[in-house]
Amino acid sequence: MSPMHMQAAPYSKAALRVRRQLMEAILFEKLLDVEETNKSNGDTVFTVYGRSCLFQCIGKRSAFGRIRLRQGPYRLIGERQVRLARIEEIVNELTAEETRKQALIEELFQTIKLSDWNETKLRKTVSRRGLAYEQLEAALIEGHPYHPCFKARKGFSFDDHDRYGPEAQQSFHLVWLGVRKQDAIVHYPQEAGSFLQQELGAPVWQALVKALSEAGGQLSEYEFVPVHPWQWQALNEHLLQQAIKRGDVLYLGQFGDAYCATQSLRTVMNVEHGTKAQLKLPLNVVNTSSVRTIPPHLIAAAPAISVWLQRIIDSDPFLKDEIGVERLAEYAGVAYEPKGKQWNKAILGQIGCIWRESVPSKLRPGEQAIPMNALPLIEEDGALFIAPFIERFGIEAWLMQLFRISVIPVIHFLAEHGIALEAHGQNVILVTEKGWPKRVILRDFHESIEYKESFVKERAWIPHFSTLHQAFQSGKTDEYYWMSSLEALRELVMDTVFVYQLTELSWQLEQHFHFSEQQFWSLVDCVIRDYAARELVPPERLQALRLAAPVIATESLLTSKVTGKENCRHLVNNELGRESRTC
Incomplete structure (x- = not known):
């Protein structure tokens, strides 16, 4: 998790895209005043009035009023001079609140840096059309087509991006913890030991039980919880030290099959057995609009919601037979939710897992x-x-x-x-x-x-x-x-x-x-x-x-x-x- 040293290239393809999507979102959401002038060729000139400067760009309005820019945004200097607007200049016009301003600028530049890394480090595929689903998930590197922070991943270093982003297709093993039963929320379709043995296989289950015993824990007192390796490193360094010292959380090691990230980042897929479950794991990373943690109540609700939706599909001939719609069941979940501990609030939503059916299992x-x-x-x-x-x-x-x-x-x-x-x-x-x-x-x-x-x-x-x-x-x-x-x-x-x-x-x-x-x-x-x-x-x-x-x-x-x-x-x-x- 070393800091990112590479500077964002101000005129790279990614930098130009971030500028464009930032201004498109500003215009679409009416964050700044704008004057629109329609030209004879079908283009629209957007003159944007900030608090301290003017911007201009050329494009058009498309369906639902979405903005599509093909030139700019430029900053107007005097009456006749223009130059490409800097991202900081645009953000400066949106808010006077310094903390929010700097946070947005940081995420925009992180998006540029990681996108530039992709551009220089990844081998380009001439066509992704024939890829299997598992390969396609990793190959869809473009990110959100509207949000300007489409690849912010705030908290990731270049090394993290390489190891845990979907783009480089690196595999990794999950960290497993033992957490005290009174601090665990468990929603499995069957008894915990039987469920995990079925999911992981007998050899991995036996290795987990042995590791728990060697760490000083008993099956009657602890639940097993998988953790993303990046998340474990982040939490172990800061939030879990007291819990580990007290024996409330036991580190067991890395076990089981290898996984790799999907385009949703916190959802990982099994690279050894493609039809086995995908796992959704919290990451304390900011991407696009939110932190990618998972509150325990959402983990608790996931299996019940899946059962509800499947009951509806099964009862509806139009959905089940004519349209053939299917859903990927989120059929199990576990979360660490300590009670009565001083680190309760800080750790909320940081450790947990949802088991979800995989796409290949449905094909x-x-x-x-x-x-x-x-x-x-x-x-x-x-x-x-x-x-x-x-x-x-x-x-x-x-x-x-x-x-x-x-x-x-x-x-x-x-x-x-x-x-x-x-x-x-x-x-x-x-x-x-x-x-x-x-x-x-x-x-x-x-x-x-x-x-x-x-x-x-x-x-x-x-x-x-x-x-x-x-x-x-x-x-x-x-x-x-x-x-x-x-x-x-x-x-x-x-x-x-x-x-x-x-x-x-x-x-x-x-x-x-x-x-x-x-x-x-x-x-x-x-x-x-x-x-x-x-x-x-x-x-x-x-x-x-x-x-x-x-x-x-x-x-x-x-x-x-x-x-x-x-x-x-x-x-x-x-x-x-x-x-x-x-x-």
Whole structure:
């Protein structure tokens, strides 16, 4: 975890991208005043008024008002001079609060440094189109297409990035700890010893038990918890010294199969047995908008939520048989949550694990799994990742099928069952056969579903969250999974499926295939209308969601980072339900 010494190159590809995405987010979220001047060639000149200086850039507004810049941002000096704006200059105009300003600048420059490292150190793959899912997870190095801190990983050094980032595809073994039973939250589908022996295999289980005994612990007094090796090093140096000294936490060593990181960083996949569980492990690292720890109450809720969602799928012939949607069960969890210790608060969410089914375990012969966020990416040959699929099947046919099997299930979960899924590009896996979309696999539910109880179809199936963890007993509406309004559910779906995901695809198809965004969103409308016309869901439930409201609220990702406030939103024009469009 040595400090990062390499300076960010001010005009590298990554630096220019960070500048561009920073200004695009500022304009989209209306963080600064702007004057827009439309030119005859279709471009828009954006003149941005900071508190102490002016900026100018050229681009256009795309679907949902998203900003796409192709020149700038420049800083205006005097009446006629311009130069490329420095990142510090832009951030300086956003806030006068010095601590937040410096934290944002640090994350932006860390993003540049790590991206520059990728550019110089990684071997480029001419095409990622034929990669197996496990290889593809590591090869999708672009990061968030909207957030300017798309690869901040605050807390990582270059060495950490090399060893524990997905890009270098380095494998590592997990650290195992023994923690006192009274300080552990355990949610296994069976008795702990039987479960871990089944997951790890008898030899590893026996080695763990022996290590526990040699460290002075007994099976009757301790639970086993896996820890990411980076996390262990960070915690051992600071937060766990007292717990280790008192024998509340026992270091057992590194055991079991080798793992490597996925694009979500804290989720690791088994490189020796691809069909075995992926593990979600807390990391005290800041990336994009949040610290990547996992609170114990979310670990406790994960298995119950998975059972709930599977019960819904199994009960619904449309989801199970016609659309074929699947979910990756988060079927077990364990967390360290000490009580009555002075380090309680500091260690909260830092040690724990969720076991989740792997993508390869769901695939059939001849199928390829592709994370949805890969679809708009550009390969080294200059063409889109999905270019061969579109050329083979035709753009309209391929898109219509994509929307049927990816967009409609999420809408159906909400309209029919009253559950909103955070179905962003990493959480939805597209399953194709020879490039044709067949179905989707959904994942990552422990912190990314919402519901309004009065709108849930089968309320008796809702997990009894208050019995899973004490945090839920005092939980307020809009704090955890249960919301006060349908607007909150609609916003989650609109943000993750449309505003921050499919807009990337609609934009790139216009650039590469001259397939206009208007045509793209017209197809989305057609698929949704066809679904509504079948009346699989009572019309009044769909209407209550107001998916086609002319103006909708969307999450302001950069604003939250700049202000430190949660639940920041701004209004955008909705692309869905335009009356002028016909199928």
